[in-house]
Amino acid sequence: MSGGLKSQRLILHGRPRFSIDGADEVRLNEDLIRLEVRADEETPACLEAVFKNWGQSRAGNEPNYLYFDNEILELGRSLSVFGGEGDNEATLFSGQITAIEGIYPESRAPEIRVCAEDRLQWLRMTQRSRLFEDASDRDIAQRLADDAGLRADSEAEGPQHVELLQVNQSELDLLRERARAVDGRIADEEGVLLFRPRRDEPAEPVLLTRQNELLNVTVCADLAHQRSEVRVHGWSVAEKAAIHESAGVDAARVEADNNGRLGVEILDEIQSGLSEELHLEAPATAEEALKLAETRLKRRARRFITARGVTAGTPGLSVGDRVDLVDLGDLFAGIYYLTAVRHSFDMRDGLRTWFVGERNDLGGRS
Incomplete structure (x- = not known):
């Protein structure tokens, strides 16, 4: 998926655009009933699309199944989907078709469901x-x-x-x-x-506001997964010595985008000395142990605040982008890092974008 918004026209209309093996397929655009594209930080991006599958493929032909001839939809073909209009168009998905399913409802025309995944599959x-x-x-x-x-x-x-x-x-x-x-x-x-x-994205955060494109959002600050310190233990065979490395609040502070209070700091004020001890990772060097400690501490710290929201179609949003949620009050307004994004389309709502974002600090914006 491709990030980066190209204009300020964030509320979008129109249907997604499909291409197969690099060629535009207008029939798919017209026959689309619903679409869902999902991506997160660790799994292959995936697509599920449902199309009308009964009618005349050409003028004068008898009605028949539209997509059972392998001319357009076929297992293994490359499929790309684009959302938005004009200079705001962005790639929603690019991958290969991995499943095709016929749907035969009781009260409407036959449909065809196509599933695809990116190359991580x-x-x-x-x-x-x-x-x-x-x-x-x-x-x-x-x-x-x-x-x-x-x-x-x-x-x-x-x-x-x-x-x-x-x-x-x-x-x-x-x-x-x-x-x-x-x-x-x-x-x-x-x-x-x-x-x-994980945090090398140079692009400016995308501004989202409840006054236009941000339809709804919930934000939660939760100390359940926070720890004051992470300690990693191991044994160096080369040096024949024990390894003990740790990471604390300083490791988390480098990612505080909003100048607020870290969850790690708040936890330590409420109940100090709550650490995570890692003994099974078996680091071979002190360098490896320190990296493990810092990474684990950062991963915990980021989960302090989680935002889950829906926009009126923001095709340029993708995993790894940052969003600036501006009108949520001093406690929760600020910059969030996106860990999951879902783009959907149906005949009722048009394009919608669902996202999950996280940050490690509370407040900081006045």
């Missing part, structure tokens, strides 16, 4: 056991991309592993594991495997 279907030697997490991501026939944009930094085992594990599960370990995110972007630092 092939990593999920490949399972291996192997050993990576003297490789960083970036090297491992590059290797996985090469094996899957993808190009790689691998920028997430991590420690150098003397040995790292992949045991009866899918390529996607291994990639998720390494992304979590180095605080990275993964995505497929037009056949390029992204393995990037």
Whole structure:
């Protein structure tokens, strides 16, 4: 999915536009009944679309099934969907068709449901056991991309592993594991495997307001998953010494976009000394242990405040973008990082965009 809004026209009308193998398919645009595109930080982006499947494919023809001839919809074909109009058009989805389903309702014409996923699906279907030697997490991501026939944009930094085992594990599960370990995110972007630092997005946040495109939003601040400190323990075989590393409030503060109070700080004021102890991760070096501690602390800290909202169709929003929710009061107004985005279309509401965002600090905006 492609982020970045191209204009200030945020409330959108019109139907999504489809292309198959790079060619526009106007029939699909016209026959679309409903559409849903979902994406999050760790799983392949997926699409489900339902089309009318009965009528005349050409003038003068007898009515028949429209999409059972494999001329347009066929398993394995590349499918892209675009939303918005004019300079506000953005890619909602790009992937391959993986399932086709016939629907035969009692009281209306036959329909066809198409499901598609992006290219991360092939990593999920490949399972291996192997050993990576003297490789960083970036090297491992590059290797996985090469094996899957993808190009790689691998920028997430991590420690150098003397040995790292992949045991009866899918390529996607291994990639998720390494992304979590180095605080990275993964995505497929037009056949390029992204393995990037989670917070390296340079784009300005997208302004959303309840006065126009933001239809509804709920925001919750919750201390349940917060900890004052994360400690990681291990053993260095090379140095024959125990490893003890930790991360606390300073690790979380670098991501405080709103100059508010961190959940970690608030928790420590209420009940100090609540730490998470990690003994099973088996870091081989102090560098690896410190990275694990910082990453785990940041992941916990980000979950302090969660926003779930719906807009009147914002096709440029994608996972990894930031949104600025402005008129929610001093406590909750501010910048949120998007961890999940869903675009939907139906005949009643048109295009809608659903999002989940998170931040680690409360207040800070006056």
